[in-house]
Amino acid sequence: MNRFDHDAPMLAEPGDSLADAWRRRDLDVLWHPCTQMREHPHVLPLIPIARGEREWLVGMDGRRYLDAVSSWWTCIHGHAEPRIAEAIATQARTLEHVILAGCSHAPAIELAERLLAIAPREAGRAPLAKVFYADNGSAGVEVALKMAFHWHRNAGDMRRTRFVALGNGYHGETLGALAVGDIPLYRRVYAPLLTEALFAPSPDRFLAMPGESPEQCAHRAADALAALLDAHEGEVCALILEPLVQCAGGMRMHHPAYLKRVRALCDAHGVFLIADEIAVGFGRTGTMFACEQAGIAPDLLCLSKGLTGGAMPLAAVLATQILYDGFLDDSRERAFLHSHSYTGNPLACAAALASLRIFESDDVIARNRATAGAMARHAAPFHDDQRVRDVRQMGMILAIELAPAAGRRGLPAYRAAIAHGVLLRPLGDVLYWLPPYCIGDDALAQLADVTRLAIDAAFQEDVCA
Ligand SMILES: *Cc1c(COP(=O)(O)O)cnc(C)c1O
Numbered sequence: 001m002n003r004f005d006h007d008a009p010m011l012a013e014p015g016d017s018l019a020d021a022w023r024r025r026d027l028d029v030l031w032h033p034c035t036q037m038r039e040h041p042h043v044l045p046l047i048p049i050a051r052g053e054r055e056w057l058v059g060m061d062g063r064r065y066l067d068a069v070s071s072w073w074t075c076i077h078g079h080a081e082p083r084i085a086e087a088i089a090t091q092a093r094t095l096e097h098v099i100l101a102g103c104s105h106a107p108a109i110e111l112a113e114r115l116l117a118i119a120p121r122e123a124g125r126a127p128l129a130k131v132f133y134a135d136n137g138s139a140g141v142e143v144a145l146k147m148a149f150h151w152h153r154n155a156g157d158m159r160r161t162r163f164v165a166l167g168n169g170y171h172g173e174t175l176g177a178l179a180v181g182d183i184p185l186y187r188r189v190y191a192p193l194l195t196e197a198l199f200a201p202s203p204d205r206f207l208a209m210p211g212e213s214p215e216q217c218a219h220r221a222a223d224a225l226a227a228l229l230d231a232h233e234g235e236v237c238a239l240i241l242e243p244l245v246q247c248a249g250g251m252r253m254h255h256p257a258y259l260k261r262v263r264a265l266c267d268a269h270g271v272f273l274i275a276d277e278i279a280v281g282f283g284r285t286g287t288m289f290a291c292e293q294a295g296i297a298p299d300l301l302c303l304s305k306g307l308t309g310g311a312m313p314l315a316a317v318l319a320t321q322i323l324y325d326g327f328l329d330d331s332r333e334r335a336f337l338h339s340h341s342y343t344g345n346p347l348a349c350a351a352a353l354a355s356l357r358i359f360e361s362d363d364v365i366a367r368n369r370a371t372a373g374a375m376a377r378h379a380a381p382f383h384d385d386q387r388v389r390d391v392r393q394m395g396m397i398l399a400i401e402l403a404p405a406a407g408r409r410g411l412p413a414y415r416a417a418i419a420h421g422v423l424l425r426p427l428g429d430v431l432y433w434l435p436p437y438c439i440g441d442d443a444l445a446q447l448a449d450v451t452r453l454a455i456d457a458a459f460q461e462d463v464c465a
Contacts, residue, residue: 019061022048044411045418052079055439057423066422066443066450070436073247073279075310077358078436084311087354091347100133100344107349108133111316114356115303119318120275120289122263122297128318132336133344137278137304138172140315141240143338144300145176147319148238148272151326154334160237163195164228164271167202170248171240171276180240183248198232200225200239202246203254206390206401214255221254222261229269238272238300243290244394247279250430251399253392259294272299272323278315282306282355283365283437286372286395299323309355314348368396368437371444375433378448387459399432400451402458409458416457422450431455 023046031037032046040046048060055078057065070076077084091107098105112131119128132147134140145163152160165171165180172178178187179194187194203221205214212220229236243259246252266273275298280290284306287293291301300323304315327336342348358364375398382391382400390401402409410426417424424431431451435443 017061019048019059022060045415047418047423054078055436055443064421065418066439066447067436068417068422068447069425069432069434070306071310072305073284073434074305074308075436076282076284076306077309077355077364078438079310081309081311081354081358083358084309084351084354087350088311088347091350095346097342097345097347101339105344105346105349107346107353108344111349111352111356114353115316115318118288118356119301120291120297122295125297126320126322128297128301129321130319130324132317132319132338133349134304134315134317135313135340135342135345135348136172137302137315138174138177139340140278140302140304140317141171141177141180141274141276142174143315143317144274144276144302145180145238145240146338147300147317147323147336148274150336151272151323152237154326154329159234160270162232162235162237163197164225164232164236164239165197165199166241166246167199168204168246168249168252169202169240169242170246171242172278198228198236200228202249202252203258204246204249204252205254206252206392215257218255218258219261222258222265225262226265229265229271233269236269236271238274239266240274240276242276243280244285244293245280245290245397247397248427250401250427251392251397251432251434253394253399256294259291259296263294263296263298266299274298274300274302276302278302278304280397283359283368284396284434286365286368288359288365307355308348308351309358311351311355312345312348313342314345314352316352364437371437371439372396374441374444375435378444379433381448382451385455387455396437397432397434399430400455402429402431402455404429405458412460413454413458417450417454420450420453422447422454424451424454 023041027040049057050060051058055067057067095105115131116128121127132143134143163180167182170181170183175193178190180197181187182199201221201224203218205217208217275291277289281303299320301318308314327334372395376393379391379398382388387403388400389403392399409429413426413431
């Protein structure tokens with residue numbers, strides 16, 4: 001109990017529920033992310049959450065909600081995981097934070113050792129060798145972009161100033177990350193502020209031409225990338241992509257052959273490859289890291305979201321020795337001076353270490369194979385649903401793409417799911433399951449039932465409109 005528990009009922013008007021009182025207090029003072037605030041609370045429900053437990057969230061009104069999106073893809077082991085909570089509490093009593101310039105601490109060192117030990121490897125390529133910390137995914141992307149750019153300058157090459165990114169890609173919301181993103185909804189307004197990236201076509205297998213296999217589609221996209229790199233020879237410092245699944249772009253998936261081609265093209269053109277595994281890292285696609293499925297290792301690897309099991313904000317950028325060595329010099333200006341106040345926060349590093357221990361003790365990757373199979377079984381009926389254009393899956397991500405409509409299909413689907421106790425958060429016309437790895441079979445059955453109801457709702461409102 002804290003003092004707020006006592007405040008709330010006093011604010012409630014006669015007949016008001018506790019949840020309503022919190023809702024009103026929220027709207028008085030909070031500005032929510034990724035939300036047209038005008039839609040709260042009448043068009044878009046606002047759900048005050050009291051606590052979390054495994055794959056469940058419990059509202060202030062006592063209702064339970066299945067967190068089908070792992071709270072923005074972060075909460076991989078479930079909510080309020082006791083082992084992670086314990087690690088944070090222990091660390092908080094020991095060392096809550098310390099400046100990471102000039103000082104160091106055990107959790108930052110141990111986590112870096114662990115991450116480098118499990119990072120993707122490629123035969124014949126020097127492994128990722130150094131870890132740079134930031135405190136959120138977008139900041140991690142900024143770090144990787146700045147490192148790649150700065151390395152070439154330090155090497156005396158002033159011409160390599162451009163980034164290559166993929167159509168339909170997403171790398172975060174800060175200006176540097178938005179510049180290499182291609183989701184119009186987030187990008188368009190800020191376009192005048194953004195540096196101009198070069199965009200290569202997405203290898204998205206959903207965009208395959210009639211009769212084309214996902215692998216052929218991947219090769220077609222790689223051929224286009226090859227032409228782009230030829231046309232801009234000597235101008236590009238790095239290429240950034242989301243390996244295997246473009247998540248924010250609608251859970252669009254591609255064949256690993258694309259990543260193999262990209263790796264070879266980057267090498268041939270002297271371009272650093274930045275793998276943004278912020279969403280797909282830590283077991284989400286079936287392997288610990290998505291790059292493993294293509295047998296490639298990047299020059300820079302961005303990690304965040306699932307890194308701490310969703311308990312603390314943290315990002316890590318893993319870099320090769322070659323990148324690191326390019327900054328060693330007598331001059332401070334040649335150093336990588338980028339920093340954030342909370343760089344390598346000990347609580348966050350302790351949470352990440354606890355999360356990695358769970359991967360081992362619970363054999364999470366193996367368990368996920370069974371859970372992913374169960375997800376496929378529960379989603380099987382959607383393949384025959386006339387209203388569904390595509391059902392696709394990569395490990396613990398399953399997406400159901402609805403037939404497009406003039407209006408927003410996602411909103412009625414979202415509302416219907418909430419009404420039935422499931423937190424689904426569609427991306428446009430794409431409903432997706434990206435659940436905590438601990439989700440049970442009963443919960444998956446409920447998820448499938450409610451997804452059907454959500455689709456019903458999406459199409460009903462269409463008829464009314
Ligand atoms: C979420 C995401 C980011 C940005 O991370 P934030 O912590 O939200 O800033 C970057 N890249 C990818 C692929 C993401 O999914």
